[in-house]
Amino acid sequence: MDPIEVLDLPQVWQQPTYDALITTLESLELSPPIWKHTRRRSEILHEQESLASQRKGEVTRYLSSIIKSPLDWLADDDQRELVWSNASKRMTERCGRTAMGEVVRQWPFNENEEGSFKLVIREPALTGDSLGFKTWGSSYVLARHLPQLATSSLSKLFEGASRERVLELGSGTGLLGTAAAAFWGAPVILSDLPNIVPNLRANAESNTSVVTGRGGSLTVGPLTWGGSGHEEVDQDLFGEPGQFKIVLVADPLYDDDHPRLLASAVATHLSLDSEARAAIMVPQRDETTKRLAATLRHELSKVEGGPVACIEEDILAGQDDWGNDDDGGAVDCWLGIFARSSPGSVV
Incomplete structure (x- = not known):
């Protein structure tokens, strides 16, 4: 199966719903792998990436657009904070282990x-x-x-x-x-x-x-x-x-x-x-x-x-x-x- 195209994801200019944004950000999560010492690092990193996140540069720019957006079409302040928080987490996951959160x-x-x-x-x-x-x-x-x-x-x-x-x-x-x-x-x-x-x-x-x-x-x-x-x-x-x-x-x-x-x-x-x-x-x-x-x-x-x-x-x-x-x-x-x-x- 081909990776999901970033352009197919809900864009900020479309003013997507809170649920659509959260679901998308959850799908972009990079989970830490079970360690396999006998494999090459490139194989380990490949295992980490979901189909929706393999194109790192495009995904990073997508996440950045969400972080920079005021999200003013979302009426609830808590919802906006959660979207920004999740987007920031997905961003740090793509910056190497030393930049990752817990x-x-x-x-x-x-x-x-x-x-x-x-x-x-x-x-x-x-x-x-x-x-x-x-x-x-x-x-x-x-x-x-x-x-x-x-x-x-x-x-x-x-x-x-x-x-x-x-x-x-x-x-x-x-x-x-x-x-x-x-x-x-x-x-x-x-x-x-x-x-x-x-x-x-x-x-x-x-x-x-x-x-x-x-x-x-x-x-x-x-x-x-x-x-x-x-x-x-x-x-x-x-x-x-x-x-x-x-x-x-x-x-x-x-x-x-x-x-x-x-x-x-x-x-x-x-x-x-x-x-x-x-x-x-x-x-x-x-x-x-x-x-x-x-x-x-x-x-x-x-x-x-x-x-x-x-x-x-x-x-x-x-x-x-x-x-x-x-x-x-x-x-x-x-x-x-x-x-x-x-x-x-x-x-």
Whole structure:
């Protein structure tokens, strides 16, 4: 079937009814897709678009005509506001994920296999520098890799019947830590900046049945790297250092201060046990992210209380679902497994 022609939609000069405008705007909604990591970004975006919205430029101009119109033939002020609001939402949906309003997405794991499950993650509108309100593709890459880690790099931590407590630093929307709780049947503590925590806690609650049904649990609290006050750091959860034998981190580096701050946080909360491990994933998007990853390794090698060294490393194929690149958002994700320094550590 061919896409609906924009000229066939009710035009403002025709003074369409409120019901006609609302119905049309609802038909133009771009719903966030269920994530399919194995597909190219172009395929994901194609799935998003309804038949009425594939011609982005024409639809954007159509929406703009509604937003600019006084809609003075509609007698009800509330109706006019709702039309403008819906048109604005449809406009932001066509400006990329960072410009989108609130969305709720499903993330599948072990598709078409026994024990498969989906996590439902809410992403508020991106405001200011709150990148933690969006779920970045690298966290999904590491989340899907968790079962393999449990049988390789972290295997000694999974030998007993009980499960070690896991800390995720910089959890954002909580996808990685929630997946760890579900895959590993482990108690996982999710942490991030105080303004990120309410949405993080809501996502933990939304996925409680999936996690508890697989033997795991989730706890959420603020943990500001380098912070000290109770509002910045939940003292009940994080007041005691060295509590966690497993620390997870994905896509944590966005400015020059982050490597030092993250290194300090890892060193503070990672157990002194020789089997304790930190799994850190950094997407290699450009020279800046590569430099920040190298700086993080250097900072970890000289942290107070004893160096933390990279003992294993790997590159996993990842995907960012943003940007306009021609390779479907493909990005290499560097994964480092870190431990308290010992002979044979990778330099």
